[in-house]
Amino acid sequence: MRVLTHPGPAAPQRIRALPCFAHPVTLDLPAGPVDQALARAFGALGFAAGYARLDGLALPHLSYLIPGPASPDGHAAWYAPAPPLGADARIMQAGAHLGWRDGAPFVHCHGLWDDGARRGFGHLLPPDNVLPAPVRATGWGLSGAQLVAEPDLETRFTLFQPAPCATVPGGLPARLITLRPNVDVTAALEGVAAQAGFVRAQVEGLGSCVGTMFDDSAITDSYATEILITAGQIADGQARLQALATGFSGAVLGGTLTRGANAVCVTAEVLMI
Numbered sequence: 001m002r003v004l005t006h007p008g009p010a011a012p013q014r015i016r017a018l019p020c021f022a023h024p025v026t027l028d029l030p031a032g033p034v035d036q037a038l039a040r041a042f043g044a045l046g047f048a049a050g051y052a053r054l055d056g057l058a059l060p061h062l063s064y065l066i067p068g069p070a071s072p073d074g075h076a077a078w079y080a081p082a083p084p085l086g087a088d089a090r091i092m093q094a095g096a097h098l099g100w101r102d103g104a105p106f107v108h109c110h111g112l113w114d115d116g117a118r119r120g121f122g123h124l125l126p127p128d129n130v131l132p133a134p135v136r137a138t139g140w141g142l143s144g145a146q147l148v149a150e151p152d153l154e155t156r157f158t159l160f161q162p163a164p165c166a167t168v169p170g171g172l173p174a175r176l177i178t179l180r181p182n183v184d185v186t187a188a189l190e191g192v193a194a195q196a197g198f199v200r201a202q203v204e205g206l207g208s209c210v211g212t213m214f215d216d217s218a219i220t221d222s223y224a225t226e227i228l229i230t231a232g233q234i235a236d237g238q239a240r241l242q243a244l245a246t247g248f249s250g251a252v253l254g255g256t257l258t259r260g261a262n263a264v265c266v267t268a269e270v271l272m273i
Contacts, residue, residue: 001263002210003182004223007074008153014180017192018162020145021171022273027052027137035126038098039105046168047141051204051271054094054111054137062089062113063128064120066250067208067224075156077208077224077265082122083250089115093244094124095206095228096139097269099147099160106149108160108269110206110228112244112252121246122226140204140271143168145176147269155181159267172273173198179207179268186239186259192272193234203232203241207268212245214255222247224265230254234272 027041034054042050068080094111109124144167147160162176175196179188185207193201212218212225219225224247231242241257 001184001261002223003263004076004210004265006076006155006181008156011154011180014183015177015188015192016162017175017177017196018145018164019196020174020176021143021167022140022174022271023047023143023171025050025139025141027139029131029135029137031131031133033127034109034129034131035105035107037131038096038107038126042098042141045141047143048165049100049146050098050139050141052096052098052137052139054091054096054109057091057131057135057137059089059091059129060132061130063125064122065125066122067222067226067247069224069248079123080248083120089113093228093230095204096126097147097160097206099149101149101158108206110226112228119252120250121244121252122250140273142176143171147176155266157266160269174271174273177270177272179264179270181266182210182263184260185209185262185264185268186241186257189234189239189241189270189272190237193239194237196272198234198272199237201234202273203229203234203239203270204273205229205232205268205270208265209245210263210265211247212243212253213258213261214253215258216255217253219245219247219253221249224248229270
């Protein structure tokens with residue numbers, strides 16, 4: 001398994017998993033920037049945090065980034081300019097965590113899109129992506145735990161971490177999870193499931209890996225790749241994670257993440273239900 005050295009001291013706790021409750025929701029997203037739309041839609045249902053699936057959204061302009069090599073300021077990996085898109089891009093699959101940063105709602109989103117000429121995948125920029133009209137999405141409202149962005153000494157990024165919050169009645173037992181660099185994604189989630197007593201569970205989330213190895217393909221020319229779990233499950237204690245990924249070239253691959261071969265690059269943020 002490939003690993004990546006970061007500039008700061010490694011934090012002793014490599015996996016954080018907070019108990020919470022996940023409430024299935026239908027989100028009525030108003031027109032406007034995607035981050036504001038998500039905050040308003042979750043807020044209207046009484047949730048300050050959640051995970052949304054943004055599949056099928058049409059946007060007149062789409063802003064995004066793809067992974068890039070190390071930056072001059074010392075980050076072990078960074079972002080790169082994205083290949084240009086045509087007008088009227090459609091998001092085919094995307095996942096978005098709504099949390100908090102500096103006391104305000106903040107969204108981390110990865111997705112796959114098509115502009116009629118090509119497909120792309122990467123790190124969407126919710127404040128710069130504007131919904132031209134109201135749309136509906138589905139997701140999970142969270143109670144008991146939420147993601148809060150904190151400065152991270154190890155990577156020198158500001159990263160989401162799970163933090164306790166108020167609990168509301170109802171919902172399904174869940175864990176809100178973040179994984180630190182060089183932890184294998186599949187093994188880590190199986191460990192969380194075992195500790196929680198989840199024999200079966202649904203897995204939603206996104207993050208980055210040091211390259212990405214699928215059972216039948218791989219991204220090996222990039223030591224930083226962005227990923228989105230498109231269909232994840234725990235069954236009989238075993239994790240099977242279908243995902244999409246892209247690296248420095250912007251090419252998109254997908255498949256089942258290979259067990260023991262996908263180390264987290266910077267972070268992974270996962271909801272296990």
